[in-house]
Amino acid sequence: MDSPTPVLEETYADLLSEITPQEGERREILDPATGEVVGHAPVHTVDDLERAVAAAKAAQPAWAALGHERRSELMMQAADAIDAKAEALARLLSREQGKPLNGPNARFEVGGASGWMRAAAATPLGIEVVFDDGQTHAELHYRPIGVVGAIGPWNWPQMITVWQIAPALRMGNTVVIKPSEYTPLSVLALVAVINEVLPAGVVNIVSGGREVGAALSSHPDVGKVMFTGSTTTGKAIIRSSADTVKRLTLELGGNDAGIVLPDVDPRAIAEGVFWGAFINTGQTCAALKRLYVHDDVYDDVCEALVEVARSVPMGIGVDEQNVLGPLQNKQQFDIVDRLVESARVSGARVLVGGDPDRDQPGYFYPTTLVADVDNDNPLVAEEQFGPALPIIRYHHVEEAIEMANGLEVGLGASVWSSDRDRAREIAARIQSGTVWINSHGGVHPMVPFGGAKQSGYGLEFGVEGLKSLGVPQVVNG
Structure with missing residues (x-):
């Protein structure tokens, strides 16, 4: 009997072949772990964007007319289609983005894509009666944006991508997707799978550069833009969307803080803290990026984290034993490298890591823990977005809260304590969109998620996420 491996590779090859452009300009996409060519992505232009927006605009009335029930049925079928090609999607994702297949990585992400599609399809959003005194009857409806x-x-x-498009589809909108220039293949493949089910023109994708993104965010026929990325780019989108007064949902930079209280068991929290910081090799907006630890438990927490860090394998993503991978691109590698060196030069202690092998292929930066670092050090003040966690000592909880709130961002934060009530008291004083207790970074499709301060605005997920993809209309009478 044949091994299943050739079948999997054939499915992967078929998927890659389906999204490879046969004509027009295209560019190589390289594996960040090996430097090998993964595939070729089309180089779309602003003219291609115009055609995509026109197709979405033409398809939208019929899509909206299907009604919530039929749209939800098709979305459920799209989720089934994702599951049917989950392994091929995960392998492509692993090779292009770098994240391993196992752990909270590529297979986990593909499962999250189909899971969030189903959640958006199944979440009820009925008509809300906001006032009725026997004479005046007012109802709140949500109409499609377009x-x-x-x-x-x-x-x-x-x-x-699914977080963005699933609620849009559920609410009767059509979408135009502009993926990152670093990872277009993964999104092109996802859209190809989804479009096996959905009507033509409902989901469209344009794989281009910054000029395409700028044109999308200023296009007069686009009623809303959803963006996840850097605060700098988010500000540019705000400016370019202003003339057409677009609705926006922006999930921007985080640099999340965690506060460890002196009553913790360091070994009990170490694994949770580690994965809060190092999920996806630290390349997550809501990852834990600054850890404030009380002096009473500081050394023990550092020791426990080092033990976890040394036990977690890093390497090429398609090797089944690895659960940490490379940084996705050289620009991000250089940022992490610069920030760790700034801490080392300042006199901070590198407990583990901090010495990348520059002779090996790929953008691998070792899992790095940095202790005794000042709060104003660039490794703390700037979002590193990689596998390097600064650990800052504090003596009084007021000091920790002040430091946690001291930056202009506020996506997420966490409080670690054996006293949940005390942790909640502190959480209420932290300026961030989400505060986790004794965990960090976990999201759920029914729990609203969004940022405070310069980490963006607008809520995603659940009922609130659906509402953000509709135009509220009051029917009064």
Whole structure:
């Protein structure tokens, strides 16, 4: 009997072949772990974007007319289609983005994509009676916006694309997707699978450069833009969307803080803290990026984290034993490298890591823990977005809260304590969109998620996420 491996590779090859452009300009996409060519992506232009927006605009009335029930049925079928090709999608994602197949990585992400599609399809959103005194009857409805632009990142390209498009589809909108230039293949493949089910023109994708993203965010026929990425790019989108007064949902940079209280058991929290910081090799907006630890438990927490860090294998993503991978691109590697060196030069202690092998292929930066670092050090003040965690000592909880709130961002945060009530008291004083207790970074399709301060605005997920993809209309009478 034949091994299943050739079948899997054939499915992967078929999927890659389906999205490979046969004509027009194209560019190589390289594996960040090996430098090998993964495939070729089309280089779309602003003219291609115009055609995509026109197709979405033309398809939208019929898609909206299907009604919530039929749209939800088709979305459920799209989720089934994702599951049917999950392994091929995961392998492509692993090779293009770099994340391993196992752990909270490529297979996990593909499962999240189909799971969030189902959640958006199944979440009820009825008509809300907001006032009725026997004479006046007022109802709140949510109507489709029209065409929604979705501009995604390179760190979780497939799952975040679904986070953006699933609620849009559920609410009767059509979408135009602009994936990151670093990870277009993963999103092109996802869209190809989804479009096996959905009507033509409902989901469209344009794989181009920054000029395409700028044109999408300013296009007069696009009623809303959803963006996940850097605060700098988010500000540019705000400016370019202003003339057409677009609705926006922006999930921007995080640099999330965690506060460890002196009553913790360091070994009990070490694994949770580690994965809060190092999920996707630290390349997550809501990852834990600054850890404030009370002096009473500081050394023990550092020791426990080092033990976990040394036990977690890093390597090429398609090797089944690995659960940490490379940084996705050289620019991000250089950022992490610079920030760790700034801490080392300042006199901070590198407990583990911090010495990349520059002779090996790929953008591998070792799992790095940095202790005794000042709060104003660039490794703390700037978002590293990689596998390097600064650990800052504090003596009084007021000091920790002040430091946690001291930056202009506020996506997520966490409090670690054996006293949940005390942790909740502190959580209420932290300026961030989400505060986790004794965990960090976990999201759920029914729990609203969004940022505070310069980490963006607008909520995703659940009922609130659906509402953000509709135009509220009050019917009064």
